[in-house]
Amino acid sequence: MDIELDEVDRGILHLLQQDARHNTATDIAAEVDVTANTVRNRISRLEDAGIIKGYVPVIDYERTDKSMHMVIQCTVPIHERGELAATALAVDGVVAVREVMTGHRNLRIDLVADDTDEITAAVSRLQRQGIEVDEQELLKAEYLQPFDHFGASAADE
Known part of the structure; x- marks a missing residue:
């Protein structure tokens, strides 16, 4: 709709x-x-209409027992991207998966864990599912803001 x-x-x-x-x-x-x-x-x-898909809290993982937040850049075959995104989301510790519109590094996975052993186990499971892990980054902080419905002209006033 x-x-x-x-x-x-x-x-x-x-x-x-x-x-x-x-x-x-x-x-x-x-x-x-x-x-x-x-x-x-x-x-x-x-x-x-599917414009609002849900209401999700923003969690500061550093203040939970899952204090390590990893961003994992992956490459998967484009024709399998959607299926592998769903597969990745089922892995313990995975909190978000984004399909990226490129051929290389076309899947971004956010993973939370309380130690490096949990990260290693989750990454190994992702790899066994056919997901090529290109890069892992430990996230320090994330800053979000709402969509600015007023547009750039309101900011210029």
Whole structure:
């Protein structure tokens, strides 16, 4: 289902990305100048269209027992990329998999572990699944921000 996003939709998306847990429909309605019921209806429509696919907490893995966060760059055959992405996601410790639109290093895997033995075991399992591991990087920090629905012109003002 394809839908065209307007400023209200983009405003809702922005505010949900900022803080989906604490931004109520009433809070969002006040920001985007519509009623809370309109916000709820828009969110349902965005979910039904697959634009909003879920609500996921941002976890600081360093503060958990999985203090090591690895970014693993991999290469897989392009025609198997989707299938191998799903296979990788089933490996213990894998928290995210991204398909990249290139021939080389076309799969990016985020893995969390509490020690190097767990990392080694997970990487070995990925390799046994037919995933070629090109590079492993230990992530120090990650910084996220919501999509800026106001665009560059608002930033220039």
